[in-house]
Amino acid sequence: MTSKEVVRLEDVSAHYDGVPVLEGVNLSIYQDDFLGIIGPNGGGKTTLLKVILGLVEPGRGRVSVFGDTPEKGRKHIGYVSQYSLFDRDFPASVWDVVMMGRLGKTGPFRNYTKQDREATLRALEAMEILDHRDQQIGKLSGGQQQRAFIARALVTEPELLLLDEPTASVDTPLQTDFYELLGKLKERMAIVLVSHDISTISIYVDKIACLNRELYYHSSKELAAEDLEAAYRCPVEMIAHGVPHRVLKEH
Amino acid sequence: MLEALQYEFMQNALIAGLLAAVTCGIIGSYVIVKRMVFISGSVSHASFGGIGLGYFLGITPIVGALFFTIASALGMGLVTRRAKIPEDTAIGILWAMGMAMGIIFIGLTPGYPPDLMSYLFGDILIVPPSDIIMMLILAIIIILVVVLLYKEFLALSFDEEFATVVGLPVERLYFLLLILIAFTVVVLIRVVGIILVIALLTIPAATARRFTHDLKKMMLLSILFGGFFTSTGLWLSFELDLASGATIILVSGVTFLASLFLSRLRLMTGVGRG
Numbered sequence: 461m462t463s464k465e466v467v468r469l470e471d472v473s474a475h476y477d478g479v480p481v482l483e484g485v486n487l488s489i490y491q492d493d494f495l496g497i498i499g500p501n502g503g504g505k506t507t508l509l510k511v512i513l514g515l516v517e518p519g520r521g522r523v524s525v526f527g528d529t530p531e532k533g534r535k536h537i538g539y540v541s542q543y544s545l546f547d548r549d550f551p552a553s554v555w556d557v558v559m560m561g562r563l564g565k566t567g568p569f570r571n572y573t574k575q576d577r578e579a580t581l582r583a584l585e586a587m588e589i590l591d592h593r594d595q596q597i598g599k600l601s602g603g604q605q606q607r608a609f610i611a612r613a614l615v616t617e618p619e620l621l622l623l624d625e626p627t628a629s630v631d632t633p634l635q636t637d638f639y640e641l642l643g644k645l646k647e648r649m650a651i652v653l654v655s656h657d658i659s660t661i662s663i664y665v666d667k668i669a670c671l672n673r674e675l676y677y678h679s680s681k682e683l684a685a686e687d688l689e690a691a692y693r694c695p696v697e698m699i700a701h702g703v704p705h706r707v708l709k710e711h
Numbered sequence: 712m713l714e715a716l717q718y719e720f721m722q723n724a725l726i727a728g729l730l731a732a733v734t735c736g737i738i739g740s741y742v743i744v745k746r747m748v749f750i751s752g753s754v755s756h757a758s759f760g761g762i763g764l765g766y767f768l769g770i771t772p773i774v775g776a777l778f779f780t781i782a783s784a785l786g787m788g789l790v791t792r793r794a795k796i797p798e799d800t801a802i803g804i805l806w807a808m809g810m811a812m813g814i815i816f817i818g819l820t821p822g823y824p825p826d827l828m829s830y831l832f833g834d835i836l837i838v839p840p841s842d843i844i845m846m847l848i849l850a851i852i853i854i855l856v857v858v859l860l861y862k863e864f865l866a867l868s869f870d871e872e873f874a875t876v877v878g879l880p881v882e883r884l885y886f887l888l889l890i891l892i893a894f895t896v897v898v899l900i901r902v903v904g905i906i907l908v909i910a911l912l913t914i915p916a917a918t919a920r921r922f923t924h925d926l927k928k929m930m931l932l933s934i935l936f937g938g939f940f941t942s943t944g945l946w947l948s949f950e951l952d953l954a955s956g957a958t959i960i961l962v963s964g965v966t967f968l969a970s971l972f973l974s975r976l977r978l979m980t981g982v983g984r985g
Contacts, residue, residue, distance in 0.1 A: 513876055539876045550744060550869055551926045560866045564878040569859045596924040616877060 463490040466536075466620050466650055467512055472521030474507055481507045482518070485675045491619065494646045496665035497654045503672040505654040506542070509622050513539055526619070535564055538613030538621045538649075540606075542628060548598030554608050555593040558583055561615035576615075583611035587641070603634045610641075620650045627657065639664040715949050723843055724835040724955070728945055730846045731902040731911060732937030734853050738895040739916035739937075740930045741888060745868040748913055750787060753802040754889070755896040755908040757783040757809025762830045762905070763816030772830060773842055777849075777897045783809055784889040792882060833904030833956030835945060842901055849894040856891060864888065865926060902941065903956035914963040915940060918970055940966065 467489040474482040481504040489495060499505050510516040511523060514530030525533025538561070561583070562576040584590040587607040592600060597608060606626060613621060623642075627635045642651060643664065655661045662668060662681075669677035715721045742751050761779025765772030783805060790801045817824060829837060857864065866874040867884050875881045892912075899908045919933035944959030951958075 515872065515875065534876055535878055537876065539873065541870075541872060546870060547744070547746075549920070551920065551924050551929050552865065552869055553924065556865065556926075557869065560862075560869065560873065561877060563862065563866055563874065566862075568863055572862065612873070 463492050465489070466491050466526055468522075468524045469511070470522040472511060472518045472523060474504070474511055474516055474518045476507070480673060482511065482675075483673050485521070485671075487669070487675055487677060488679070489620065489650055489652060491650050492646075493650045493652070494642070494664075494666040495650075495652045495669060496661040496667070497652065497669045497671050497675075498656065498658045498661060499671035501656050503656075505656075505671055506624055508671060508675075509539070509624055509652070509654060512622065513537060535616070536619045538610075538616050538618030540609045540613050540621070540623045540626060542624045546598070550596075550598055552597055553594050554584070554589065554597055554600065555580065557597045557608055558611045558615060561612040564616060579615045579617070580611075583614040586614065587611040603638070606638070607641075614645075618649055620652070621645065623651065623653045625655055626653065627655065715946070720836050721945075721949070723838050723840065724945055725942060726843055727835055727838045727846060727902055728941030728959070729938055730843070730850050731899050732915070732941050733934050734846075734850050734895045734898045735911045736915055736919075736932075736934030736937045737853060737857055737930050738891050739912045740919070740926060740933055741864060741868060742892065742912050743916040743920060744926065744929075745888075747888075747892070748909065749799065749802050750791075750889070751892050751896070751912050752909040753806040753809075754780060754784045754787060754893055755900070755905055755912075756806045757787075758893075758896055758900065759813035759830070759905050760809040760811075760816070761813075762827075762900075763813035763820075766820045766824050767816040771841070772824075773845065773897065773900065776830075776900060777845075777893075779809075780893040780896055781890055784893040785886060788886045788889045792885070829904070830900060831904050831906055832954060833900065833902050833907060833959075835902050835941075835955045835959075838901045846898045846901065849898050853891050853894055856887065860884070860887075861927075868926075903959055907956050907960050910960045910963060911937065911940070914960075914967050918963075918967045921970055921974065936963075936966070 465488050467487070469485050469487040472482055472485040473480065485508065497505055497508070507516055511518050512525060512530060513534050514523075514525070523530050526536045527533070558580050559572060559576065562572060562579060566572055566576055581590070584593055587610055589600075589604055589607045589611065592604060592608075597605065600608065610621075610623075610626075627638060642653070645651060646666075653661060653665060666681065667677075667679060668681050669675055716725065742748055758776045758780040760783070761776035762772045763775075764779055765775025768775065787801065787805050790796065790805070791798045794801070817827070826834075826837070828834075863874075863879055863884055866877075866879060867881060867888070871881050871885075895912065896908050899911050903911050915933040915937035916929065918936050919929045922932060923929050940963040941959050944962040945955055947953065947962065948955040948958035
């Protein structure tokens with residue numbers, strides 16, 4: 461059961477405008493992990509992903525991605541950000557957007573190759589949105605857009621998939637579909653999923669970590685109550701958010 | 712229009728207008744979809760510093776403007792990317808500083824420059840052939856770069872973060888786009904003038920965007936709109952003896968508003984039927 465370590469964070473701290481967002485984070489991600497990271501909003505989840513991707517420079521600590529620096533190692537990572545950031549009127553079709561995942565493979569000054577087009581076709585098929593290939597990206601429903609962005613991450617042929625709040629705008633019945641889809645993908649790659657929604661995430665992932673500036677993780681699905689209380693600081697607030705304690709203790 | 716075209720200055724004016732249409736159709740599309748309208752406005756106003764520098768050094772003002780505009784576009788890029796000040800603040804500062812430098816340079820130059828107003832408000836009827844050659848070269852460079860880096864610029868405009876992750880040199884591409892915007896500004900100065908450049912950089916592309924969801928088609932369509940705006944504006948200004956730059960802009964603006972009105976009308980009648 462020796463599995464390759466793909467990402468390693470040692471004592472990583474990061475700041476935004478002098479405010480600490482991550483403190484002393486140690487984390488190892490292995491090639492067959494399906495890891496869910498939960499934590500309150502503003503707890504540093506997105507920053508953690510961006511540190512792994514080399515988009516945020518940590519103030520302290522060491523980050524190794526596929527045995528290299530994040531800037532070099534990130535070509536093995538497929539990244540799906542919180543999707544709500546783009547302009548709904550942007551003149552690009554689903555096909556155009558998914559194809560962007562091939563940019564790193566094709567290189568500048570030349571057109572996409574047959575291989576690029578085939579990879580795009582396969583990803584659209586896998587995500588079951590091939591029928592929407594010629595539609596404008598902003599005109600798709602939230603769930604379909606999510607699938608398009610995962611397809612865009614998949615055409616990079618990643619060994620690690622990072623998903624930031626992937627179900628934030630997907631209706632609850634569709635979320636089950638979505639997690640089943642991830643269940644298929646985890647055969648092929650490591651997946652790290654970040655969410656503030658504890659109850660859904662905990663059913664599907666294999667391992668779970670809790671992040672609120674500091675990371676609480678035991679490389680398993682077990683989370684001690686004191687970890688959660690430490691991460692969320694205030695249990696009363698959690699109940700106010702509609703997340704009862706016992707949901708987590710059961711695991 | 713045809714009889715007017717027997718004059719050489721009208722032929723030159725038409726060529727200048729069409730070159731302007733090509734550059735603003737291509738680069739204007741990026742300006743619209745990447746929301747760079749005010750950065751472009753700032754770059755175009757800052758180019759006045761280059762016009763002033765040209766007078767001061769005794770070189771062709773438009774050549775002074777070319778180098779000064781490239782420098783201010785790159786300065787703009789560096790300040791907004793590296794320094795931690797809000798983009799709109801940097802835009803306001805550069806906008807005013809460029810104009811101020813232009814005024815100082817012109818003040819330091821003996822005498823009063825005779826064609827200053829034509830740089831500010833454009834005068835397509837007095838474009839000299841040497842300027843047309845420069846406009847043509849700039850237009851060719853713009854077309855070549857965009858053809859070679861089309862997919863990279865598309866990804867840059869859509870999602871910089873993802874483009875970075877897949878390995879594009881995002882910052883360098885952004886600076887290159889700023890340089891192309893500077894080129895376009897220089898092409899447009901002769902046609903509509905520094906103050907009105909921003910209109911020709913935005914209106915054709917914004918109008919085109921209402922008809923298509925494909926960036927390539929948007930570029931082609933906005934070139935057509937730009938050609939229509941400049942040639943119609945040129946003809947009207949000739950017939951009615953009006954300022955050419957301002958007439959071109961008013962033709963553009965009225966067409967854009969009409970397209971808005973028409974689609975609103977279509978929407979209303981559609982709702983009525985449904």
